[in-house]
Amino acid sequence: MTYFFSHSERDKELTEEIIDLLQLGMNIPSQDIFCSSLGNIPIGDEFPNAIKMKIQSSKVFFCLITPNFLTSKFCLCELGAAWITEKLIIPIIATPSTFSDINALPIRSNQCITSDSYDGFLQLFDKLMNEGLIKNVNLNRFINKLNSYMNNNSASITNDILNYIDIEIGCLGKSKVCIGETREELIAKIGDPDYVDTIGESTFYVYGNITYYFEFDINENSKVLTIGIGGNELTKHEVINILGEPTEDTWSDLDSEWYITYNIGERSLYIGFITDESRIGELDKESDSYYAQYLLATKNSKKVSHIILS
Incomplete structure (x- = not known):
């Protein structure tokens, strides 16, 4: 041999x-x-x-x-x-x-x-x-x-939204918006948005059916600290095929969704999933273990709701 x-x-x-x-x-x-x-x-x-x-x-x-x-x-x-x-x-x-x-x-x-x-x-x-x-x-x-x-x-x-090498250097999405860029630099890269809104510390830029959201450092010439992208057609299985096994796979009571996280280089990647409640009707709402049953029934939620890189 x-x-x-x-x-x-x-x-x-x-x-x-x-x-x-x-x-x-x-x-x-x-x-x-x-x-x-x-x-x-x-x-x-x-x-x-x-x-x-x-x-x-x-x-x-x-x-x-x-x-x-x-x-x-x-x-x-x-x-x-x-x-x-x-x-x-x-x-x-x-x-x-x-x-x-x-x-x-x-x-x-x-x-x-x-x-x-x-x-x-x-x-x-x-x-x-x-x-x-x-x-x-x-x-x-x-x-x-x-x-x-x-x-x-x-x-x-490979994937045009999730690319390991891009994420490792702090970039996300088809346009490769990067952490550390200024507000002016990202607008020059992806163009003027169709709609802009601010909720809390996040600024939302809407381009057709694509939504970016950013957190800026107001003390550093409005440099990007966090990048987010709205949901797309990726499934949980596809994400894991692209990026490997996640660092964490857990339920968030705050956001009422399952999410997985990755530590890639110096970056943290958070991917939330639309909760699939198609099996909820089978559960006994009167049972003391209903919450645990609910988590188990929804754990395989498939579609990505949003992706955040910080």
């Missing part, structure tokens, strides 16, 4: 897409790639020992770097074992993870690629060819398979 593919079980779908690219695009036989999600461990074998033996017998160690991978003790143990045994380690970084996420790992100096990088996979192809690890490969076949992979994968990891 030549290749070991380390990943979190929660990232199985993307893992299988990349392995499909390796097998069909680079002509790597399925028996030469070990991936626990593909059921490569024989029945009756002890899982940890089987993993240990597969790592020892491999030449190349792929690791799919995601928030799920970085919080998995087992994945990090696999990575440590590959590093100790001096395997060729090739990290593949998937959104929302970034290159900075591997700074604390022993592979921080390794050359990486990202899961959405066309050039990165071309470089990987050249690397494996130069190392003599893949042979008898038709370049046109690989390019066609890579194009297919990119078309299938790009939609699941």
Whole structure:
């Protein structure tokens, strides 16, 4: 066995897409790639020992770097074992993870690629060819398979409203309005609003069916402190696919809604959801546990009501 593919079980779908690219695009036989999600461990074998033996017998160690991978003790143990045994380690970084996420790992100096990088996979192809690890490969076949992979994968990891890299530097929305910009700068960027209103400390700018709301620092030339955008067609499942598992998933009594939060770099992202009360009619309002039942029944509220970045 030549290749070991380390990943979190929660990232199985993307893992299988990349392995499909390796097998069909680079002509790597399925028996030469070990991936626990593909059921490569024989029945009756002890899982940890089987993993240990597969790592020892491999030449190349792929690791799919995601928030799920970085919080998995087992994945990090696999990575440590590959590093100790001096395997060729090739990290593949998937959104929302970034290159900075591997700074604390022993592979921080390794050359990486990202899961959405066309050039990165071309470089990987050249690397494996130069190392003599893949042979008898038709370049046109690989390019066609890579194009297919990119078309299938790009939609699941990017979004014009929620972009991890933009959020990390304090920007939000299609127009990339940024924290720290002045009132004049944001108007120059997104234009004069159709309607303006102020409620409490928030100023609302309405553009057709899009509503922005801002909090400004009156002591800093009206610089933006907080950016908000009204609801859109994103679902909770789509948000988590884009940004990974949230820091918090909880109910707000104040706003009467479920919300999830993320800590991204120095920024905090708050995403509220329209409460889905379609199952409320099934509950017993006279029960002492009605409140708990209500929270459980509405937890999977789907549509985003608003997004706030601060």
